[in-house]
Amino acid sequence: MPDGFALAQQLTLRKREAVAPALNLLDDRRPQSRQAACHLLTRLEAQVKPARRIGFTGAPGVGKSTLLDTVLRRVRAGGESVGVLAVDPSSRRTGGALLGDRLRLRSGAGDPGVFLRSMASREHLGGLAEGARGAVLVLAAAFDCVFVETVGVGQSEAEVADLVDTLVFVAQPDSGDLIQFMKAGVLEWPDLLVVNKAEQEALAARAVRELKAGLALGEHSGDGWERPVLRVSARDDIGVDELVQALAAHNSWLLESGEHARRRRRGRDRFVRDTLERRFGSFGLESQGGVDAIQKRLDAKPDAAGMQLLEELSARIESALTGATPHQK
């Protein structure tokens, strides 16, 4: 069994060869491995890394991977090392998944400064959040810039938004789905909106107009960030520099406005709440006075690591549950 503390140390020293074993460990659901994984994450969380965390989401076929590949090349050329987590859907019925992102994310092949991990979303095992959060922490420890790519279908955006600092929503010109996205509330979450395949000029211009109109109508967190709508073509390499600059601008804004810390905390809190609910059900949460009371406890410790809070609250709930229902034991 790998030692979680030792792995964390190697990651902090940016040893690339520790990354895959750490991710394998996080993936491992056996009890003894959970323990080691917990050590690993607690240690990683204690050392806040400045790594940028950027999410790319959008419907299948809009060219997310190809665009990400182009952006990745720019980021590499700027000297940053890159970790990518590419999430593809699992079949709910069979649990199987086709993970095809390596096919398009080719520019990292043979480059030790790029690490790509494909991940199945595993809806049948409770979904993305728990595994993906740990994976992002591992990648953020070892690399300068972390990308998370997911297929957006409406519900997952909120989840991804809590994993990253900056969320990019990718659309394509002829997607009649834009209206659907707006209805589904998808546009609440992204910080940057990108219309890919801008080589189809007239259509792309229309899509940009639609998105801008959608943004004007829709709700956003009201945090003061003016969300840009960009036109790019991954194919013809148009507008990619502007996208890379916009990513940098958003990152500076996050840091200056204090939103960066707020987002990281929001992600931490969501992780703790969701994991508690999965472990103990709403009944377990009620034993601590419900979600709001739990949130208060989290608010009281803004700098504590998520894993540590999770373990503390889990212990409380467990003792409350066993204490409350001794006759069931």
Next chain:
Amino acid sequence: MAATGAAGEARAKDQPWVFRTYSGHTSAAASNALYRRNLAKGQTGLSIAFDLPTQTGYDADHPLARGEVGKVGVPIGHIGDMQKLFEEIPLERMNTSMTINATAAWLLALYAALAERRGVQRSALSGTTQNDIIKEYLSRGTYVFPPEPSLRLIGDMVAWTLDEIPKWNPINICSYHLQEAGATPVQEIAYALANAIAVLDTVKARGDLAPDALPRVFGRISFFLNAGIRFIEEICKGRAMSALWEKIGRERYGVSDEKLLRFRYGVQVNSLGLTEAQPENNVIRIVLEALGVTLSKRARCRALQLPAWNEALGLPRPWDQQWSLRIQQVLAYETDLLEYPDLFDGSKVVEARVAELLRCAEAELARVLEMGGAISATESGYMKQGLVESQSERISAIESGEQTVVGVNAWQESEASPLDAADYENILQVDPEAEREQIASLQAFRSARSPQEVSSAELGLRDALKNGDNVMPASIRAAQAGVTTGEWAGTLRAVFGEYRAPTGVVVRKPELADERSAKVRARVRALGERIGRPLKILVGKPGLDGHSNGAEQIAVRARDLGMEVVYEGIRLTPDEIVQSARDEGVHLIGLSILSGSHAVLATDVIEKLEAAGLSLPVVVGGIIPEQDAAALQARGVARVYTPRDFDLTAIMEEITALVEEAHAG
């Protein structure tokens, strides 16, 4: 004129089709000797098989060429190789078909440059460059550039040959490989014609053609079809396709000249349906398939190449190819096939089937055109997904026994066959020294060139590409200056970029619901629970072979049975595969290699895994002779799968067992 008099009266015969054999291997000199022997035996045209480095634009000493030089065809690295390939073969009297696509403009330039050196008029040349890039994206995988510049290259060749080499077929639209990728007859007709329309529309949109040129361009488009074992349906398919082609010519392109409206096609009968088990039965299959494309005069092929009986075992020897040539000769010269007008005119049964195929194919073609045509339907993955699904259905039908394949899923018992042989005696083995010799001769050629001439020719080529000039004149100058295949393609790569086509493994159809699948799925799940996380495998193709149909079917089935499958696609180096396996944390690697380079590539992967300290089971699938399989297993490959292993679910059970063993205790 066919007379119908009393028995014994002589009947006038139709001209037979062109007899070809798809061949080439080892080196230009070895292939030249083979061609000359074949011509002496009565072959009437040449069909050149190029090796994968030539097809994908790499020199023999490029890292990706390792193990592939001279394997599936002849290596042509420069004009010196072209000279050797045609030594003592009169170009002006040859009908030369080249199976070449991404680098078609270059091989045609080498051919034209050779004619120039020999003082042969270009107008005297005749032949075909396959040059169908869309089917490379869909099935065959030797594409290099993105769709738009690829279509421009095709347009350049069409425009240039129209007046320079008027007897040349600049593009041979291939429905052949669509059938190999799983296409039903309807898909075959619709997708091939959509593809032809994409090419014609591209040419039409160019500014450099005379207004009356389009009908002539239409008349130069030829096709390359497949003929499967359902030979009645194949007859109907040929008739339906020629009717639809004529209709497209009249309605879409305003062609009225009957001669230009003719549907001209060559055929390679189906290699995919040939079996490794009881391979002698393949001869019967080949004969029946040849009948399917020759019986109906109205839909008779212009040229025919037959595979050899042992192609599912390895590369055919000259004798194996001769046997297939003799089939054509017996059919054309001994039988009375060529003495009659069309045998099916007036047949209600044939007419009805043709009408049905036409109706369905027209509907599917309209759907593709509505999506914006063949290029859009390729980029979106629509056509590829359709093919992958049809292929899964075909494989499932063979697995379940619904579709009979004699000797494979029925009547497997057999007497000992005199055609079975040990020690590679029944296949051709490419001399392992061939690669080293090719590299040595390439390097000698390079050092004998004038560097100034080469760099100025490369600059000229780059300018032509950037300015939108026709690529052919600059390529011919480059050929004369001694530019190599890798340098020519490298120049184009720098200007056009490279492309990866959609894989089609995003499957829409529901997973298998049978009991056996459920059992394997439960076993996969239990293994995942025991080892802590779901079973994750890597499927990829090292080397240059782009035939990804098999790898895709494996990926889809593994996913159906509950595995997480990292599908990495084609053209990977062993280093990349090892990096992916480590970074992805997979439990097993599946490699697919059909080009005969399995020995070098699989061994490289194993050695690099060992060097990286990874101990993972590796399985290999491909056309792999028994002796090679044994050698690979001795070197650490856990299992070797060949076309004999048609039961995909059984393969999945075995690889599950391999991971169980690897994690025992």
